[in-house]
Amino acid sequence: MMIDARELINYAIIAKGKAYAPYSKFRVGAAVLAKGGTIYSGCNVENASFGATNCAERTAIFKAVSEGAKDFIAIAVNSDSENFTYPCGICRQVIAEFSAGMKVYVSNRKGEYKEYTINELLPGAFTGEDMK
Numbered sequence: 711m712m713i714d715a716r717e718l719i720n721y722a723i724i725a726k727g728k729a730y731a732p733y734s735k736f737r738v739g740a741a742v743l744a745k746g747g748t749i750y751s752g753c754n755v756e757n758a759s760f761g762a763t764n765c766a767e768r769t770a771i772f773k774a775v776s777e778g779a780k781d782f783i784a785i786a787v788n789s790d791s792e793n794f795t796y797p798c799g800i801c802r803q804v805i806a807e808f809s810a811g812m813k814v815y816v817s818n819r820k821g822e823y824k825e826y827t828i829n830e831l832l833p834g835a836f837t838g839e840d841m842k
């Protein structure tokens with residue numbers, strides 16, 4: 711990969727600065743590294759109708775896909791928490807849709823991180839293969 715985990719986390723930290731989280735006050739940023747080297751970042755975008763909220767990971771992935779990227783190497787997630795911020799279940803499903811071997815870097819407010827694959831975070835994911 712062209713950039714390392716720490717650099718991708720830095721993009722997630724910058725994206726966190728754009729979080730729209732007036733209700734939870736929990737700011738999240740994510741950054742996706744696409745094959746080819748382009749980075750797409752995103753933040754959580756909340757809504758007064760809470761269920762309309764979009765997580766940072768899905769914002770980043772939907773931005774990438776809508777720009778034509780579908781093959782991803784890694785995604786980094788960051789929040790202001792002292793704990794590592796993991797993708798929620800819905801975001802794991804969206805991540806699994808695209809690149810089976812994709813790496814997921816979960817990080818905390820200090821920038822410390824742990825590395826997983828999406829397969830580790832969502833084993834047995836339902837995919838298009840299951841519809842054949």
Ligand code: THU
Nearest residue numbers: 734736738754765766796797798
């Ligand atoms: N959130 C994310 O953006 N990503 C995660 O991985 C966990 C949760 C957001 C959704 C909501 O805006 C806030 O964090 C609290 O759940």
